[in-house]
Amino acid sequence: MSNLNTDKLSIAGSDYSSRLLVGTGKYKDLEETKNAIEASGTEIVTIAIRRTNIGQNKDEPNLLDVISPDKYTLLPNTAGCYDVESAVRTCKLARELLDGYDLVKLEVLGDEKTLFPDIPQTLEAAQQLIDDNFKVMVYTTDDPIMAKRFEEMGCVAVMPLAAPIGSGLGIRNPYNIRTIIENASVPIIVDAGVGTASDATIAMELGCEGVLMNTAIAEAKKPVLMASAMKKAIEAGREAYLAGRMPRRAYASASSPLDGQFF
Amino acid sequence: MEVLLNGDPHSIDQNCTIETLVTSLKLDGKFAIEINQSIIPRSEYLKTELLAGDKIEIVQAIGGG
Numbered sequence: 176m177s178n179l180n181t182d183k184l185s186i187a188g189s190d191y192s193s194r195l196l197v198g199t200g201k202y203k204d205l206e207e208t209k210n211a212i213e214a215s216g217t218e219i220v221t222i223a224i225r226r227t228n229i230g231q232n233k234d235e236p237n238l239l240d241v242i243s244p245d246k247y248t249l250l251p252n253t254a255g256c257y258d259v260e261s262a263v264r265t266c267k268l269a270r271e272l273l274d275g276y277d278l279v280k281l282e283v284l285g286d287e288k289t290l291f292p293d294i295p296q297t298l299e300a301a302q303q304l305i306d307d308n309f310k311v312m313v314y315t316t317d318d319p320i321m322a323k324r325f326e327e328m329g330c331v332a333v334m335p336l337a338a339p340i341g342s343g344l345g346i347r348n349p350y351n352i353r354t355i356i357e358n359a360s361v362p363i364i365v366d367a368g369v370g371t372a373s374d375a376t377i378a379m380e381l382g383c384e385g386v387l388m389n390t391a392i393a394e395a396k397k398p399v400l401m402a403s404a405m406k407k408a409i410e411a412g413r414e415a416y417l418a419g420r421m422p423r424r425a426y427a428s429a430s431s432p433l434d435g436q437f438f
Numbered sequence: 439m440e441v442l443l444n445g446d447p448h449s450i451d452q453n454c455t456i457e458t459l460v461t462s463l464k465l466d467g468k469f470a471i472e473i474n475q476s477i478i479p480r481s482e483y484l485k486t487e488l489l490a491g492d493k494i495e496i497v498q499a500i501g502g503g
Contacts, residue, residue: 198502198503200501200503201503202501221502221503222499222500222501223499223500223502223503224470224498224499224500225497225498225500226444226445226495226496226497226498227444227465227469227496227497227498229463229496230463237466237467237468237498238498238499238500238501239467239468239499240467249499251499252502252503254502254503267477268470268477268495269470269499271479271480272468272469272470272497272498272499273499340503388503389502389503390503
C-alpha cells in the first residue's frame with residue numbers, strides 16, 4: 176500500500192518528503208518568512224538573486240541566515256527576467272553564490288500585466304542552461320505541447336501555471352493540467368496562481384507531483400497559519416490521488432443496505 | 439580610478455583586486471560577483487585586478503517566489 180512515508184517527490188535524483196515548494200517573497204519580515212517556511216513543512220524554497228545593498232547595516236539579517244542551505248534545497252529563480260540573457264546570467268550568478276549547486280527555476284516573462292512566460296525565449300534559455308549543465312525546473316504555460324517539449328529537451332521538472340503569478344485564481348484549466356500530467360515522465364509541479372488550500376488540493380488530486388506557491392501564503396492574513404493549511408492540503412490531495420476517487424454518478428446511491436429493512 | 443559598482447560610480451585604487459574591494463566593502467554572508475557580465479569564481483578574487491570602467495555586480499540571495 177502506498178502511504179506518505181514512502182511516497183517521495185523525486186527531482187533530478189533527489190527525493191523529498193514534502194510536495195510543497197514555497198517562495199520567500201512578500202513576507203512582512205524574515206522572522207515571518209522563517210516561521211511560515213517551517214510551518215509549511217517544505218524542503219524546497221525559492222530565492223531571488225538581486226544586487227547586494229552596498230553599505231547596508233551590518234546587523235541586518237540575511238535571508239540565508241534564516242533559511243539555511245544546510246536545511247533546505249534552495250531554488251534560485253529568474254523572476255523579473257524578460258529576456259534570455261538576463262535569465263541565463265541570473266542562473267550563473269546563483270550557481271556561483273550557492274557553491275556550484277545547479278538546480279534553478281527558470282522563468283522568462285512576457286509582460287508585466289500577466290507575468291505569463293515568453294515561451295520562445297524560455298525555450299532558448301532552457302537550452303543554454305541545459306547545455307551548461309544546469310538542472311532546469313521550468314515555469315511555463317498550461318500548454319501540453321510545450322510542457323512535453325521542455326521535458327524532451329531535458330528539463331528536470333515542468334511547472335505549468337495554474338493562473339497568473341500572484342493572482343490567487345486557482346486552477347483555471349484542470350483539463351490541460353491533467354493532459355500535461357498524462358503525457359509526462361518528469362515531475363509536473365503547478366507553479367503560480369494557487370489562492371487557498373482547496374486550490375492546492377485540487378492540483379494534487381489531478382496528479383501533480385507538487386505545488387509551488389508564494390503569494391497564497393505570504394498574503395494571507397495569517398501567513399504562518401496558511402502555511403500549515405497548505406501543508407495539509409497538499410498531503411490530503413496527494414492521498415486522495417493515490418487512493419483513487421469514487422466515480423461520479425448522476426443520481427443517488429444509498430450508503431445503508433437495502434436488505435434487512437424491517438419497515 | 440572609477441568603476442561602476444552595482445550601477446553606481448565607485449572609486450578604487452590602481453591595481454585593486456576583487457579581494458581588496460570585497461574587504462573594503464566589509465561584505466557579509468554569501469554573495470557572487472560578475473565583472474563585465476562574466477562570473478568571477480571566488481578562487482579568482484585574489485588575482486583578479488580591476489580596470490577603470492569595469493562594471494561590477496555583487497549579488498546575494500533575497501526573498502522571492
